[in-house]
Amino acid sequence: MKPEKHLPGGAIPQASLRRLPQYHHYLVELEAKGVSRVSTSLIGRELNLVPVQVRKDLQYTGIVGRPKTGYEVKELIQTIESFLGWNNVNEAFLVGAGNLGTALLGHERFSRFGLRIVAAFDTDAAKIGSWIHDKAVLPLDKLPELAGRMGIHLGIITAPAEVAQSVADRMIEAGIQAIWNFAPVRLRVPERIFVHNEDLYSSLASLSWKLAARFHTGLRHESDDLAEPEPQRSVQE
Amino acid sequence: MKPEKHLPGGAIPQASLRRLPQYHHYLVELEAKGVSRVSTSLIGRELNLVPVQVRKDLQYTGIVGRPKTGYEVKELIQTIESFLGWNNVNEAFLVGAGNLGTALLGHERFSRFGLRIVAAFDTDAAKIGSWIHDKAVLPLDKLPELAGRMGIHLGIITAPAEVAQSVADRMIEAGIQAIWNFAPVRLRVPERIFVHNEDLYSSLASLSWKLAARFHTGLRHESDDLAEPEPQRSVQE
DNA sequence: TGCCTTTCGATATATCTTTATCGGGTATGA
DNA sequence: TCATACCCGATAAAGATATATCGAAAGGCA
Numbered sequence: 001m002k003p004e005k006h007l008p009g010g011a012i013p014q015a016s017l018r019r020l021p022q023y024h025h026y027l028v029e030l031e032a033k034g035v036s037r038v039s040t041s042l043i044g045r046e047l048n049l050v051p052v053q054v055r056k057d058l059q060y061t062g063i064v065g066r067p068k069t070g071y072e073v074k075e076l077i078q079t080i081e082s083f084l085g086w087n088n089v090n091e092a093f094l095v096g097a098g099n100l101g102t103a104l105l106g107h108e109r110f111s112r113f114g115l116r117i118v119a120a121f122d123t124d125a126a127k128i129g130s131w132i133h134d135k136a137v138l139p140l141d142k143l144p145e146l147a148g149r150m151g152i153h154l155g156i157i158t159a160p161a162e163v164a165q166s167v168a169d170r171m172i173e174a175g176i177q178a179i180w181n182f183a184p185v186r187l188r189v190p191e192r193i194f195v196h197n198e199d200l201y202s203s204l205a206s207l208s209w210k211l212a213a214r215f216h217t218g219l220r221h222e223s224d225d226l227a228e229p230e231p232q233r234s235v236q237e
Numbered sequence: 238m239k240p241e242k243h244l245p246g247g248a249i250p251q252a253s254l255r256r257l258p259q260y261h262h263y264l265v266e267l268e269a270k271g272v273s274r275v276s277t278s279l280i281g282r283e284l285n286l287v288p289v290q291v292r293k294d295l296q297y298t299g300i301v302g303r304p305k306t307g308y309e310v311k312e313l314i315q316t317i318e319s320f321l322g323w324n325n326v327n328e329a330f331l332v333g334a335g336n337l338g339t340a341l342l343g344h345e346r347f348s349r350f351g352l353r354i355v356a357a358f359d360t361d362a363a364k365i366g367s368w369i370h371d372k373a374v375l376p377l378d379k380l381p382e383l384a385g386r387m388g389i390h391l392g393i394i395t396a397p398a399e400v401a402q403s404v405a406d407r408m409i410e411a412g413i414q415a416i417w418n419f420a421p422v423r424l425r426v427p428e429r430i431f432v433h434n435e436d437l438y439s440s441l442a443s444l445s446w447k448l449a450a451r452f453h454t455g456l457r458h459e460s461d462d463l464a465e466p467e468p469q470r471s472v473q474e
Numbered sequence: 475t476g477c478c479t480t481t482c483g484a485t486a487t488a489t490c491t492t493t494a495t496c497g498g499g500t501a502t503g504a
Numbered sequence: 505t506c507a508t509a510c511c512c513g514a515t516a517a518a519g520a521t522a523t524a525t526c527g528a529a530a531g532g533c534a
Contacts, residue, residue, distance in 0.1 A: 012446075013520075013521060013522095014443065015520095015521070015522090016521090017439070017442050017443050017446060018436070018439040018442065018443070019439075020442055021421065021436065021438040021439050021441070021442045022421070022423055022436070022439070025398070025421055025422065025438070039480080039481060039482090040481080040482080041480085041481075046423075047423045048423060048425070050522085050523065050524090051481085051482095052522080052523060052524075052525095053521095053522065053523075055481090055482070055483075056521095056522085056523095059483080064482085064483090065481080065482055065483085066481085066482075066529080066530070066531095067480075067481050067482050067483090067528075067529040067530050067531085068479085068480050068481055068482080068529075068530040068531050068532090069480090069481080069482095069530075069531075070480095070481065070482080071482095083446070084442050084445050084446050084449070085445040085446055085448060085449025085450075086445060088449065090444075090445055090448055098340075099339060099340035099341075099343040099344065100340045100344075102336060102339075102340065103335075103336035103337040103339065103340040104336075106336040107336065107337075107437075110441070113438060113441055113445070114441075114445050115441055115445070153448065154444065154448065161262070177448070178444055178447060178448055180440065180441075180444055184258065184259070184262055185262065186259055186283075186284045186285065188285070194444070194447045194448075196440055196443050196444050196447075198437070198440055199255070199258065199259070200344075200435075201258040201261075201262070201350060202254070202255040202256075202258050202259070203417065203433055203435055204258070204347070204350055204351075204352055204417075205254050205255065205257055205258045205321050206251065206254050206255070206433050207327075207391065207415055207417055207431070207433050208321050208322040208323060208327055208350070208351050208352070209249075209254060209320070209321050209322055210415060210431045210433075211322060211327055211390065211391065211414065211415050211431075212321070212322025212325065213322075250490075250491060250492095252490095252491070252492090253491090276510085276511060276512090277511075277512080278510085278511075287492085287493065287494095288511085288512095289492080289493060289494075289495095290491095290492065290493075292511090292512070292513075293491095293492085293493095296512095296513080296514095301512085301513090302511080302512055302513085303499085303500075303501095303511085303512075304498075304499045304500050304501085304510075304511050304512050304513090305499075305500040305501050305502090305509085305510055305511055305512085306500075306501070306510095306511080306512095307510095307511065307512080308512095475534100476533100476534090477532100477533090477534085478531105478532085478533085478534100479530100479531090479532080479533105480529105480530085480531080480532095481528100481529085481530085481531100482527105482528085482529080482530100483526105483527095483528090483529100484525100484526090484527090484528105485524105485525085485526085485527105486523100486524080486525075486526095487522100487523080487524070487525090488521100488522080488523070488524085489520100489521080489522070489523085490519105490520080490521070490522085491518100491519080491520070491521085492517105492518080492519070492520085493516105493517080493518070493519085494515105494516080494517070494518080495514100495515085495516075495517090496513105496514090496515085496516095497512105497513090497514090497515105498511105498512090498513090499510105499511090499512080499513105500509105500510085500511085500512100501508105501509095501510085501511100502507100502508085502509085502510100503506100503507090503508085503509105504505100504506085504507080504508100
């Protein structure tokens with residue numbers, strides 16, 4: 001309970017947190033194939049990561065492996081799921097029933113990872129009252145009352161950038177504790193609120209910068225003209 | 238392989254690259270308000286970052302500011318845009334005309350950031366031949382030929398995880414150099430191909446882990462019971 | 475059984491990213 | 505004109521993350 005250097009129960013680099021679902025995905029594939037044990041070298045080969053890093057990430061979940069054999073696939077899947085909280089359902093409200101909002105509302109597979117979008121909200125009278133993928137589109141004004149009554153603690157913002165902040169404010173008033181923000185704005189929220197930004201423009205920046213750099217430098221690359229020492233390791237993030 | 242300390246022409250931390258669009262967004266707002274100069278302290282206050290960091294990020298673009306006044310807003314916007322390659326258009330093919338694909342096809346604002354999705358591809362006969370947001374949905378088999386002829390070098394994958402790898406393979410055969418991957422799979426591609434993964438499940442992991450941790454520890458937080466020394470700085474990434 | 479190889483776990487090192495500090499320039503206002 | 509506060513740029517320190525190394529344990533095989 002006292003925050004040590006490495007929090008016993010609860011500190012993990014963001015980067016590791018991002019990789020865990022990738023391990024999970026691969027492990028589920030393995031399980032489907034009937035594989036019962038897996039080593040970090042195998043996972044690493046599949047995901048283009050060095051075994052040490054995989055091992056380190058897995059250690060954060062608290063699982064222990066055995067020399068020579070590695071980890072039990074089933075147990076590892078379970079451990080990751082419970083570590084990520086995918087066992088308990090998080091109910092969420094989504095605000096902004098545009099294109100992106102509609103896509104998320106229709107994403108069935110979220111339910112397998114503990115996320116259930118309960119309803120959508122919008123201010124567009126044309127949308128209010130309609131149903132999108134079996135979820136009702138309600139007037140935004142109703143959000144505070146409903147969130148309180150239903151005990152919703154997760155909000156998803158797919159509204160335009162201009163209104164994202166005000167949407168967030170309302171969510172927080174309504175008692176929402178975490179926000180998944182798809183609007184290209186850095187929300188200003190109190191300390192206790194957790195915000196995860198899904199900024200597509202940031203991603204776009206990586207891509208276009210890379211493409212631009214490629215052309216400017218005439219396809220030049222640090223390692224292009226060297227005999228590559230490591231195997232096939234592609235640039236990803 | 239002796240990369241210099243700071244790569245002369247073209248190295249920038251991913252994190253900085255992610256922040257640049259956020260600066261850009263804020264700067265455009267400022268310009269609209271008629272503000273002509275801006276300091277890193279101002280930007281930092283707005284985006285919850287320390288001025289030093291903003292300054293460092295901006296330095297990667299090569300812009301120079303002036304003491305006391307800061308930077309010219311117009312010039313800074315221009316510099317960021319050109320640094321990110323948002324001045325030249327990148328034409329892209331999108332594969333997977335599902336919910337998410339549809340959303341991206343309808344995202345008009347991409348064009349303001351140098352991205353133009355030219356056409357969509359799918360294998361679903363019901364979708365082929367239709368038009369989504371004024372973009373034709375074509376059979377996937379046509380992709381290689383068209384990509385070559387039109388000189389497309391960017392591919393967007395919004396197809397299901399199961400087929401993502403094979404889609405990527407086809408794209409690469411077709412001469413595509415960069416891939417924006419929305420499927421929850423780590424693609425295996427040759428070294429020269431740049432892949433940017435937009436893994437929603439990874440984001441979900443951050444969120445659900447955070448929510449789960451919050452409940453497990455009884456809402457406890459490092460700084461909840463301390464007088465906060467710094468202003469309002471929320472947990473974001 | 476005994477040797478060899480694989481793999482984990484822990485520790486140490488290297489690299490990358492963020493934050494702090496300092497010096498100097500420049501607008502502002504007396 | 506001069507003092508002052510502000511802000512940039514550069515360098516240094518701190519912090520976080522990724523990689524390398526080593527010993528020990530466990531299965532495979534002669």
